[in-house]
Amino acid sequence: MAAIKVHGSPFSTASQRVFATLYEKDVDFEFVNVDMRTGEHKKEPFLSLNPFGQVPAYQEGDLTLFVCMAMAESRAITDHIAQKFASKGAQLVTGEAEMKVWLQVEINHFEPASSQLGWEQVFKPMFGMTTDPAAVEANEAKLTKVLDVYEARLSKSKYLGGDQFTLVDLHHLPNLQCLIGTPTKKLLDSRPKVSAWIADITGRPAWAKVLAMQKH
CATH class of the missing domain: 3.40.30.10 (Glutaredoxin)
Known part of the structure; x- marks a missing residue:
């Protein structure tokens, strides 16, 4: 055991x-x-x-x-x-200050907007509730600003925390997975660096195992 x-x-x-x-x-x-x-x-x-x-x-x-x-x-x-x-x-950790900064960016900037978009477009319908279009619009505007920062960052490094996959990238996975199945995906697809980064991290074997848990 x-x-x-x-x-x-x-x-x-x-x-x-x-x-x-x-x-x-x-x-x-x-x-x-x-x-x-x-x-x-x-x-x-x-x-x-x-x-x-x-x-x-x-x-x-x-x-x-x-x-x-x-x-x-x-x-x-x-x-x-x-x-x-x-x-x-x-x-998954480097001990570098740069990584620690991006950990804070994820929880303070990406998480609020992305989690609300997931709630409105994925979880509300799952629980028989109605999506609020105004909330979606407001949070897409917030997420747009974050993704613009990410696009610039990812033009300089392969991953957000540096040149290796770390907890910074891993922490994004659940909310990104939610957004991939919603109209908000257009914001992800319209940014080449962000889109390539998402394809990379969602394609990791460990994440495939997490998704497989939903089928049992």
Whole structure:
């Protein structure tokens, strides 16, 4: 039995970041599905792992890490995994200041607009709710500014954090995957460097394993 358990959902973007990191690091783990459609994440025994009722909850021996907003905390878990298993799999951290800056760009600039666009165009319809066109328009305007910065950055380096794939790029994957299946994809396709970067990182074997989890 794997020493690590991840209690989460294959459809949760926060869970996907943790799954992707473990796959990139070639670390065995046990996936414990939490069915959010039934409200399982708001009940015991899951609440004993995460009192905030958010996924994922990460167990490693006596250590339990969880998220309360499904944003910064999931990234803290991926950083823990990357540091703890530094000698295994892909090297996802460089220790360079440049990488640390782009980690902050992702969570403070890309995440807000992209997550709202995913919510409006992917998750609302999934839950039988109606997409708000005004919210989509407003957040596409915000995302446009971020993608312009990315296009310039990617004309100078292969990846956002430098010349190697790191947590910076990995943290983008769940929201990018959502946007690829929406009309917002036009913003991604219209920028050659961004488009090539997305094709590169979404084509990684570790990410294919994350997507495969949704089929079981």
